[in-house]
Amino acid sequence: MPEATDVLIVGAGPTGLMLAGDLAAAGVSVTVLERRAQESLLTRAFAVHARTLELLDARGVADELVTRGVQIGKLQMIGDAQLDLKRLPSRFPYMLLTPQHETEAVLAKRAVTLGADVRLGAEVTGLRQDTDGVSVSVRRSDGTADTWRARYVVGADGMNSVVRRTLGFPFPGRAALRSVMLADVRLTVPQGMPLANAVREGIAFVSPLGDGWHRVVAWDRAKQLPVEAPLDLEDVRTITRKALGTDFGMHDPRWLSRFQTDERQAPRYRLGRVLLAGDAAHVHSPAGGQGMNTGLQDAANLAWRLAAVVRGRASETLLDGYQTERHPIGRKVIRDSGRMMRLALIHTPVLRTAMNLASRAAAALPPLADRLAAEATGISIAYPAPPGAHPYTGRRAPDLRLAPGAGTPRRLYEALRACRFVLVGRCPEVKGWEERLITVTPAGPQGPALLLVRPDGYVAWAADDHDQDALLAALPQWVGPR
Numbered sequence: 001m002p003e004a005t006d007v008l009i010v011g012a013g014p015t016g017l018m019l020a021g022d023l024a025a026a027g028v029s030v031t032v033l034e035r036r037a038q039e040s041l042l043t044r045a046f047a048v049h050a051r052t053l054e055l056l057d058a059r060g061v062a063d064e065l066v067t068r069g070v071q072i073g074k075l076q077m078i079g080d081a082q083l084d085l086k087r088l089p090s091r092f093p094y095m096l097l098t099p100q101h102e103t104e105a106v107l108a109k110r111a112v113t114l115g116a117d118v119r120l121g122a123e124v125t126g127l128r129q130d131t132d133g134v135s136v137s138v139r140r141s142d143g144t145a146d147t148w149r150a151r152y153v154v155g156a157d158g159m160n161s162v163v164r165r166t167l168g169f170p171f172p173g174r175a176a177l178r179s180v181m182l183a184d185v186r187l188t189v190p191q192g193m194p195l196a197n198a199v200r201e202g203i204a205f206v207s208p209l210g211d212g213w214h215r216v217v218a219w220d221r222a223k224q225l226p227v228e229a230p231l232d233l234e235d236v237r238t239i240t241r242k243a244l245g246t247d248f249g250m251h252d253p254r255w256l257s258r259f260q261t262d263e264r265q266a267p268r269y270r271l272g273r274v275l276l277a278g279d280a281a282h283v284h285s286p287a288g289g290q291g292m293n294t295g296l297q298d299a300a301n302l303a304w305r306l307a308a309v310v311r312g313r314a315s316e317t318l319l320d321g322y323q324t325e326r327h328p329i330g331r332k333v334i335r336d337s338g339r340m341m342r343l344a345l346i347h348t349p350v351l352r353t354a355m356n357l358a359s360r361a362a363a364a365l366p367p368l369a370d371r372l373a374a375e376a377t378g379i380s381i382a383y384p385a386p387p388g389a390h391p392y393t394g395r396r397a398p399d400l401r402l403a404p405g406a407g408t409p410r411r412l413y414e415a416l417r418a419c420r421f422v423l424v425g426r427c428p429e430v431k432g433w434e435e436r437l438i439t440v441t442p443a444g445p446q447g448p449a450l451l452l453v454r455p456d457g458y459v460a461w462a463a464d465d466h467d468q469d470a471l472l473a474a475l476p477q478w479v480g481p482r
């Protein structure tokens with residue numbers, strides 16, 4: 001007999017682990033199968049942006065992660081200007097630099113604590129879906145094989161997703177930049193902030209990783225070798241000296257490799273009972289550090305929908321909203337990070353001077369600089385609202401202060417830690433939804449009179465007065481039948 005689970009997630013990267021924790025918190029039986037036999041110590045992503053920290057805060061793990069990294073209050077723009085993040089309307093007015101495995105470690109601990117079954121050394125080799133579920137073939141690291149049966153499968157198995165390829169999801173796009181060099185090194189002259197520059201010969205980017213090491217990403221126009229070609233630290237030093245004037249005394253590399261950046265996106269994130277999330281659904285240039293952040297947001301958006309469907313509180317059409325909301329965000333990230341990379345490659349002196357002037361002018365105009373900072377950090381992400389909806393609908397819920405009370409949450413994002421909808425307002429008791437809905441009272445007037453917040457921290461519905469009838473009409477639509 002195959003082993004059975006409600007939701008099977010393929011891949012224990014950041015996307016899969018976040019999703020597993022959310023589903024487990026919502027009472028769904030969830031299993032994660034991961035090809036790696038041990039925890040990963042690789043660091044691809046290291047920038048965790050403010051909106052992602054807010055989502056982690058809504059899961060009670062942001063404060064722990066923040067202690068494991070370095071806070072950077074500025075963001076390097078294309079050109080030589082910097083965006084000030086200190087004015088972000090967030091509890092996290094900075095970018096956190098911390099190695100990807102630290103983020104994965106806090107997410108894995110949370111997922112397992114909440115009851116997710118995470119199996120390492122389990123490689124998915126194939127899957128087949130029928131009307132009732134999905135059968136999944138697995139090869140274990142000890143050489144044995146077994147089969148799983150799940151009601152839904154989520155492919156969070158990265159750029160070369162077996163789930164995506166097996167089911168024939170297209171992945172159109174292109175290779176953008178070949179033979180990018182990556183080195184994790186020690187510096188004799190450590191840097192506190194990310195630095196980047198482009199010259200005619202190539203580009204170099206140097207950033208602290210938050211654990212005493214530094215990441216160098218470099219590209220040499222004259223040395224376009226296959227990704228498999230061995231990389232010598234001297235090649236990284238040479239182009240860094242040309243672009244940044246010094247190699248900061250880099251030495252003792254712990255990781256040297258080449259990679260190629262692709263820009264691709266699956267046109268559909270769902271085929272029947274199988275869904276894609278994270279790098280399995282979209283990949284793009286690492287410029288701007290958006291990949292892991294976008295995958296974590298995918299997971300947060302998908303989890304509450306999938307939980308509602310699996311638990312019989314919503315029809316499968318609720319899953320369509322995942323595509324409607326997250327696909328355009330993925331497309332925008334591909335477009336913006338690609339544009340950023342192409343601008344970074346400009347080396348003509350006149351164009352570079354023009355770009356530097358433009359970026360300095362933008363950084364000096366507070367309304368524009370704040371908008372750019374909100375975009376770069378995910379704070380301004382909003383989802384489409386139906387015509388006539390309250391202006392707050394689809395927007396990120398602000399972290400409202402709540403009325404004090406014994407054992408009650410002090411902030412909205414603490415209330416969201418229960419992974420349920422949160423109704424903020426001074427309203428008569430709403431009975432019959434307690435298992436899926438928490439009601440909290442704001443500390444004084446802040447925003448609309450009634451605010452219904454989804455488990456992923458976005459506003460589902462709002463009203464400027466205490467219209468009980470409108471509220472009772474909205475709740476079944478979002479939270480499910482009473």
Ligand SMILES: Cc1cc2nc3c(=O)[nH]c(=O)nc-3n(C[C@H](O)[C@H](O)[C@H](O)COP(=O)(O)OP(=O)(O)OC[C@H]3O[C@@H](n4cnc5c(N)ncnc54)[C@H](O)[C@@H]3O)c2cc1C
Nearest residue numbers: 011013015035044045046047124158278279289291292293
């Ligand atoms: C140089 C570089 C720098 C980057 N910097 C940043 C940054 O600063 N910020 C940022 O947000 N993003 C960054 N990214 C992107 C980021 O690393 C990815 O977007 C992120 O890792 C995607 O997470 P994921 O969970 O979707 O996929 P992955 O992290 O790729 O995880 C997929 C998991 O699935 C497992 N798996 C694969 N196939 C199978 C199978 N058949 N069966 C079972 N398990 C399987 C893999 O072992 C892996 O653990 C960077 C990327 C690169 C290359």
